[in-house]
Amino acid sequence: MALDPSLPLGVFDSGLGGLTVAREIAAALPNERILYLGDTARVPYGTRSAATVVRYAQACARALVQRRVKALIVACNTVSAVAIDVLRADLDLPVLGVIEPGARAAVSASRRLRIGVLGTAGTISSGAYPRAVLSLSTRAEVIAHAAPLLVPLVEEGWLEGDVPRLAIRRYLEPLARADVDVIVLGCTHYPLLRPMIEAEARDMMGDVSIVDSAHATAAELSQLLRDRGLVSTGRGDIELLVTDRPRSFAEVTARFLGDGPREVQVIDL
Amino acid sequence: MALDPSLPLGVFDSGLGGLTVAREIAAALPNERILYLGDTARVPYGTRSAATVVRYAQACARALVQRRVKALIVACNTVSAVAIDVLRADLDLPVLGVIEPGARAAVSASRRLRIGVLGTAGTISSGAYPRAVLSLSTRAEVIAHAAPLLVPLVEEGWLEGDVPRLAIRRYLEPLARADVDVIVLGCTHYPLLRPMIEAEARDMMGDVSIVDSAHATAAELSQLLRDRGLVSTGRGDIELLVTDRPRSFAEVTARFLGDGPREVQVIDL
Numbered sequence: 211m212a213l214d215p216s217l218p219l220g221v222f223d224s225g226l227g228g229l230t231v232a233r234e235i236a237a238a239l240p241n242e243r244i245l246y247l248g249d250t251a252r253v254p255y256g257t258r259s260a261a262t263v264v265r266y267a268q269a270c271a272r273a274l275v276q277r278r279v280k281a282l283i284v285a286c287n288t289v290s291a292v293a294i295d296v297l298r299a300d301l302d303l304p305v306l307g308v309i310e311p312g313a314r315a316a317v318s319a320s321r322r323l324r325i326g327v328l329g330t331a332g333t334i335s336s337g338a339y340p341r342a343v344l345s346l347s348t349r350a351e352v353i354a355h356a357a358p359l360l361v362p363l364v365e366e367g368w369l370e371g372d373v374p375r376l377a378i379r380r381y382l383e384p385l386a387r388a389d390v391d392v393i394v395l396g397c398t399h400y401p402l403l404r405p406m407i408e409a410e411a412r413d414m415m416g417d418v419s420i421v422d423s424a425h426a427t428a429a430e431l432s433q434l435l436r437d438r439g440l441v442s443t444g445r446g447d448i449e450l451l452v453t454d455r456p457r458s459f460a461e462v463t464a465r466f467l468g469d470g471p472r473e474v475q476v477i478d479l
Numbered sequence: 480m481a482l483d484p485s486l487p488l489g490v491f492d493s494g495l496g497g498l499t500v501a502r503e504i505a506a507a508l509p510n511e512r513i514l515y516l517g518d519t520a521r522v523p524y525g526t527r528s529a530a531t532v533v534r535y536a537q538a539c540a541r542a543l544v545q546r547r548v549k550a551l552i553v554a555c556n557t558v559s560a561v562a563i564d565v566l567r568a569d570l571d572l573p574v575l576g577v578i579e580p581g582a583r584a585a586v587s588a589s590r591r592l593r594i595g596v597l598g599t600a601g602t603i604s605s606g607a608y609p610r611a612v613l614s615l616s617t618r619a620e621v622i623a624h625a626a627p628l629l630v631p632l633v634e635e636g637w638l639e640g641d642v643p644r645l646a647i648r649r650y651l652e653p654l655a656r657a658d659v660d661v662i663v664l665g666c667t668h669y670p671l672l673r674p675m676i677e678a679e680a681r682d683m684m685g686d687v688s689i690v691d692s693a694h695a696t697a698a699e700l701s702q703l704l705r706d707r708g709l710v711s712t713g714r715g716d717i718e719l720l721v722t723d724r725p726r727s728f729a730e731v732t733a734r735f736l737g738d739g740p741r742e743v744q745v746i747d748l
Contacts, residue, residue, distance in 0.1 A: 358635050454531055
């Protein structure tokens with residue numbers, strides 16, 4: 211199927227977190243229209259079984275493809291971890307997840323190939339980051355730990371102060387003990403805590419690099435669109451769709467997209 | 480419809496939290512069989528719209544009634560807040576929520592009728608606790624605040640240390656400023672943090688009582704079964720049903736029920 215460069219990019223996540231990916235895409239590709247779907251009726255995916263996540267991801271993908279998009283970006287680590295192959299088999303357009311770009315960026319940023327990963331319980335227990343890293347370098351060692359409190363901290367807006375600082379330090383401890391030199395933010399919520407994670411990690415471990423999967427994904431998407439002649443020359447914007455509670459979604463988008471409340475449309479999957 | 484005292488009690492919640500209610504019921508009524516349903520495929524309810532919560536609650540209630548129960552206990556503050564009237568209209572058996580018993584216990588424990596409530600965003604924004612308290616005493620003042628991080632703290636098992644302590648102190652601040660003399664734990668997860676909430680509240684406010692809705696609900700259920708001649712004389716037990724991820728549910732039940740892993744059955748709603 212020939213894809214039209216003027217079509218929007220379809221981006222989806224279980225909820226809000228994927229907006230950090232949408233933000234990075236908008237920054238890297240300012241002429242693209244982004245159609246963002248947050249499955250807020252069924253958030254969070256990070257605590258669901260793999261079979262359930264696959265079913266939900268297929269419904270989200272279908273909703274975006276029906277609205278016509280030129281590529282699908284899975285802006286959710288949990289879905290990227292367990293459903294990306296199924297989506298690629300289902301769909302006749304480029305499908306990009308956040309884990310492979312994050313793993314590639316981590317391997318290229320690491321000198322000693324000791325790579326730490328923080329993520330949700332679902333992403334970590336899937337083993338997807340170790341798998342993706344080891345497919346790039348069999349010499350690499352991956353130390354992955356679940357950090358379940360970081361998502362609620364971001365959603366509560368507690369990005370500064372002792373509560374997030376102490377929680378972050380507790381989650382960084384096993385990575386510090388394992389002497390990693392790169393830490394992957396393996397959840398799309400975490401970039402909002404990046405300044406604090408970076409400061410505490412440097413305090414605990416000295417010289418350590420932070421890799422943000424959202425940023426790495428936008429860079430790979432950029433390359434992919436150029437390679438396939440799919441870059442838009444039109445006017446960029448972000449259209450927001452959710453499956454529940456559009457008002458509260460609109461209120462917190464500012465925290466992720468950095469400006470005032472936006473219009474949010476509710477759809478049924 | 481005549482109800483058989485030997486039938487089990489149906490108890491449901493969006494997930495794990497309602498196990499604190501089941502535990503209190505088992506303690507107050509040791510001869511009862513409890514059929515507990517945790518809707519883990521769709522947890523949490525606290526962030527959903529009221530219409531969505533009502534739909535989910537009806538599905539849970541149907542699943543328990545089909546298995547034959549003599550009473551339905553809504554062991555979830557969010558469902559009690561928005562769906563209890565619909566469930567009572569739907570069903571031909573006693574339906575007990577956690578909010579009315581919690582409100583009654585708060586009014587009777589408060590000397591100055593200044594009542595603080597902590598709960599999820601869904602429970603607090605429903606206004607159900609202020610409504611229930613004011614229906615008992617028009618002179619009472621209710622100061623209700625959402626404490627969204629406490630559920631993830633309990634599920635993470637961080638019940639001690641600085642992170643929960645500082646989060647709790649931050650959530651108690653508006654209640655301390657409002658000079659309440661009673662604090663209602665308006666979420667079924669919170670009893671696991673009760674020792675810490677109690678200690679910090681006393682440190683910040685001096686003499687203050689903690690009311691646990693789970694405990695108050697078990698006491699009212701006891702009375703209701705006696706009044707209707709529905710008390711069982713058989714052997715008590717708890718049977719666990721969930722809609723997703725039975726293994727991880729089985730692992731954390733110990734934190735709530737205080738013994739080793741139990742058998743958990745998956746059902747589809």
